[in-house]
Amino acid sequence: MSHEEAQLERIVNLGGDRHKILEFYEDWASTYARDVVEGIGYTGHVLTAKAVTARVGPEAEILDVGCGTGLVAVELKQRRPALRIDGIDLTRGMLDEAEETQAYRSLVLGDMNHPLDADDDTYDGIVSSGVFTTGHVGPERIDELVRVARPGAPIVLAIRDTAWEGEGFSAHVDLLERQGRLRVEESRREPYLLKTGVFCQLCVLAAA
Template sequence: DAIREFYENWSRDYDSDLLLAIGYVGPEIAAEALAKRVGKTALVLDAGCGTGLVGIELIKRNFDLTIDGIDLTPAMLEQSRSKGAYRKLNIADMCGPLFEIDDDVYDGAVCAGVFTNGHVGPDGIDELIRVVKPGAPVVLTVRDSAWEADGFKDKVEQLEESGKTRTVEISHSPYHTKEDVFCELVVLEVI
């Protein structure tokens, strides 16, 4: 509830605060990683879509994508809706099951800015894997301060060891360019 309220209050200034003030590039790197791994007419999920920054970056790279978005905060979804990049936008809490989404629906999923300290933990990855088709990519940004400390590195390794995913890429990437903050860009292939 506290996180939902925080983002409700921040929704109008979110884009300018992140893009201009701190140089947030998570949406760009995540969209680039997904766009080069899905077909031109793919159906993709932007999980934790916020104000739609990833959706805009995906459309810049591939005009024919169909994008659905989910987010915890209604005000953030309204900002996403205003950008016109999404087919559907729904409220969802990634800390639990995504009941409204069937198995094996999407040709890919992307999640930027959600896997960070105090937000969604590593178990949130399980639902992204469930809702994409076998062979599809799941692209994540994980704040570097959360990567090992919050168990994301271990989770990614466990997913591969259990045969649920194949790790395609893990790269240490810029995240907030004006604050010298980094993330791990993770690309998984669902098996």
Template sequence: MNDENALLKQALLLDGSPDMIRKFYEGWSHSYDTDLVQDIGYIGPEIVADALCKKVSGNATILDAGCGTGLVGVELLKRKPGLIVDGVDLTPAMLAQSREKGVYRKLSEADLNSQLTELAHDFYDGTVSAGVFTNGHVGPSGLDGLIRVTKPGAPIVLTVRDSAWEADGFKDRIEQLESEHRTRTTSVTQSPYHTNEGIYCQLVVLEVI
């Protein structure tokens, strides 16, 4: 197991402030893919794409929430080229990197902590999010926006870094959402996340009720 990437360590110390997060990722956007995929062995995009594609049709309309540089969009279309994928992210510089990949129908700036009020209610056939629900970024309340924009009966697939799963209240919130009959928990599975660093996540698959 290698020492954790220095920039990733800084990212985990962010306080959830949109301005701080935007500034940080503005500076990281150009080397982000190399740092994550090659250096730390980040496989979040692959595991969420695998899980979501088992749950949706080949021409479904999908939201990539917190799309970053577009790694998830690429993995989705590798598996199902007919998918229509929209992406939202907080940082314009990261959206610019996504745009260069040419896999999204539409890209827009949005804060996942603001309930995604810019997007239509009950619109998407599936929603996916990798690397967003983690320390110092989007907290459990961000799940409410994903539920709002996803159709009843449709899946939401996301990663939650292990260090945030219980400590930041994700486990409790997902249990609460099920008890309130807002979502049904299909599965919660521990998965490798940063394969070169021995970091794990919880791969969460929900169904909107």
């Protein structure tokens, strides 16, 4: 098992302990982007950025949830340079790395397991890759993304396929759609970690 694979295995096994998760990502921040992209062939930033930019205008306001070191925002800016992107992440170390990309309008320290500091109907698009998963953020927190998204805004999530069904994300998305709070525009399985054979569910929702 490579160092990068061991890191991912470790984070899944932290049991949702917020202090340990925070410490883990603070320690990993300086090499995270290189490790996941070059080390294990991470694709979530590319998949989600492509899906969002296909559905928003050139100067849309985008929320990057669990922005990490800024991989998604860099991809977004390469495709749509005038996008206005706000990022939120749990760790200061990750935000410091994200700030270096100069891809964000604002960066905020925050925990997606608590309400977002944003008004209803704020964003033209929301993107999140790898945050909604085992031991991190559960399916019920998707409701908060729906709240801050403008009607019709795309909410694009890349969720590891083992968590998609096993952690109840698929069931919760179905529930929100039945309640009329969103609609599922697209949901498909995609390669996620190319060097380890791991897949994700790329889910494109539209806020009602």
